[in-house]
Amino acid sequence: MFSWRAEVSPGVWVAFTNAAAGNLALHVGDDPAEVRRRRQDLAAEAGVGPDGFSFMNQVHGNDVAEIPADAGRGVAPTADSLVSAGAPLAVMVADCVPVVLVGERAAEDGAGAPAPVFGVAHAGRPGTAAGVVPAAVDRMRALGAGAIRAWIGPSVCGRCYEVPAELREEVAAAVPATWTTTAQGTPGLDLPAGVRSQLEAAGVEVVYSGGCTLEDPELFSYRRDASTGRFAGLVWAAA
Template sequence: MFAFRETLALDPDPASGSRVEVAFTDVSLDLREGDRLGAALAALSDAAGVPFSRLDQVHGAAVVAVTGPADELPSADGQVAAARGVGLMVRVADCVPVVLADPTAGVLGAAHAGRRGVELDVVTRTVEGMRALGAADIVAWVGPHICGRCYEVPATMREEVAAAVPTTYAETSWGTPALDLGAGVSAQLAAAGVAATRVPGCTLEDRRFHSHRRDGAAAGRFAGLVWLS
């Protein structure tokens, strides 16, 4: 179920048993909308021990503060929380999943950074939302995504996005225009003063992950997750 999982002790009381948990799911779990989503979410909640708040992701830069799962999904691409007993989820199939935490303050964040979200800087908006909840020392994990060697785009699109985020400018391994969304997200996090861990894996090349570029309409969705256990 989890291709990557990391646990951080909460400060200043690591003996309390509370932990910040970070994970990225693998292809064995399909979290796309549909009849099977309920069972997949239930399995994920059982494994993590918390329910997960998810979003109606619209490839924008809106960020919402949440206290738990909602019956009507917020239309946003970032979410932040300072509540225990709830996890944050973003779902992807080539875009960049970013999860964030301030272990001392117990503030969490998650962002879905596709091409448009990187251009609009949804990651920085998410950091700002966390700071509004009291976060000060934020760390981030940049999850598996389609890499710059594989994410071919029209030349005009590359120029447009790179004009806003220069580090996204890339070329495929076969010599055509591309975007490196992970490099763009990493640069935005660094500019916001957030230390980041890059979790390896190109979704197009690595079959542990769902990929829309590889599988088209049949592609599932995997998730970036962060929660307080």
């Protein structure tokens, strides 16, 4: 069910699912009832309770939505990043870069243990160029988060992501670290490198980087199969 999972601080977990968990997206022509069942199974496996994870309607932009810690999960906001002071969050991808963020803010009474602040971001080509990841970091800091760390999930790598030369120029003008040449010697984009550069510029420590979705048959990849499903990056606190 998971390609990677770890307890990243006491009671706080980050994970990335794989194809064995099934498609988790409602927008790819799958049976909605089956998708919801898989989401429920995922929530049960993670132990996050009946409300499950908050998902979003992803549109390749840079809008950030805040999910209240005690909110229900019935409505998916249209955004490409979610932040919350405690709600379990999910981001879906199949070649785009899933970014999971965890920070801490001081307890409201100033005396208790720091409280976690979570973020997830969907950083495809348009979102990376538009700065969706720095926007998520800024929103977390507005919630009081410090010491933010990042986990970059599996995505298509620069060796495999071929694009027209003019598109490489356009994206690299916004995020220079994305400029690359593929294994075939053609123009390419390295979105994970671009996201990493944005996180480092924002003072965020990158803890983990996943592999290439196109090269790994255990992960969904849109470039391998346009009718594929979506896997998820997740962050949650143990109940």
